[in-house]
Amino acid sequence: MTACSQGWISRRTFLSSAAGTGLIMAFPLVDQAEAAERGGGDTRRLLRVHAREQWDARPPRQRAQILNRPPNRIVIHHTATANTKDYSLEHAYRLSRLLQRFHMERNGWDDIGEQLTISRGGHVMEGRNHTLAAIKSGRHVVGAQVRGHNHHTIGIESEGTYSNAPIPAPLWYSLVDTCVWLCHAYDLNPFLAIRGHRDFNATECPGDVLYAALPYLRKEVARRLRRLNKWLPAHGTRPIRPNIKVPAFPKPPPPPKPPKIPIVGRTKNRTGR
Ligand SMILES: [Zn+2]
Numbered sequence: 161m162t163a164c165s166q167g168w169i170s171r172r173t174f175l176s177s178a179a180g181t182g183l184i185m186a187f188p189l190v191d192q193a194e195a196a197e198r199g200g201g202d203t204r205r206l207l208r209v210h211a212r213e214q215w216d217a218r219p220p221r222q223r224a225q226i227l228n229r230p231p232n233r234i235v236i237h238h239t240a241t242a243n244t245k246d247y248s249l250e251h252a253y254r255l256s257r258l259l260q261r262f263h264m265e266r267n268g269w270d271d272i273g274e275q276l277t278i279s280r281g282g283h284v285m286e287g288r289n290h291t292l293a294a295i296k297s298g299r300h301v302v303g304a305q306v307r308g309h310n311h312h313t314i315g316i317e318s319e320g321t322y323s324n325a326p327i328p329a330p331l332w333y334s335l336v337d338t339c340v341w342l343c344h345a346y347d348l349n350p351f352l353a354i355r356g357h358r359d360f361n362a363t364e365c366p367g368d369v370l371y372a373a374l375p376y377l378r379k380e381v382a383r384r385l386r387r388l389n390k391w392l393p394a395h396g397t398r399p400i401r402p403n404i405k406v407p408a409f410p411k412p413p414p415p416p417k418p419p420k421i422p423i424v425g426r427t428k429n430r431t432g433r
Pocket of ligand 1 (some may be wrong): 236237238322352357365366
């Protein structure tokens, strides 16, 4: 590990303290900061990442390659599957099984290609084997999601086809949460790190609509990291990227506010869970 990993231990220990059974990875998000600013209260909103055991993944043909360094890019994809209205967890599990079967049987890969999958209902799933363990330790599991760039990129598959369809709110919020988590875990600058699949390969992925939303995703993730930063030092934890240059935003909008992102189905809580 690099020298900077020393500093990660304390914050990672802190941040994974609510991990529970280990089957669900939990990560406290900026709501904790907001709750703290209000003088306490509910700090339990967590990003839940459902591990492979939960969606009943089949064993990989071989163990994933794990690199002893973080990735430097987060690649956003769409699955190019139907824009279902089934937002249930059961559906999300089925989706991951379907993708894994397709990638292994049709593409002949060792396992599901991407490291993380987010359903239209906003459920976040572990993809390639050992992904959660690798992220927790600041390392990189090599996936199969961006030809020629798998050794330095971590991929998020967003369920649906976003050539012209709007992005469902639960998916959008979980995408923001997941990118906050990854930027934090890997110490990445969202303005540099978050990219679309088409930035690397000749592909329509992640669709014109989702691709056009990426600048808003970067800004929102940066805003959230900045808020998280304010809160962490007060709790004895090293700040995240203290020198990150985050442009000032006129007003922190309730995401996804920008009118150019066609989002449908706003939910009461931010993840729809
Ligand atoms: Zn893609």
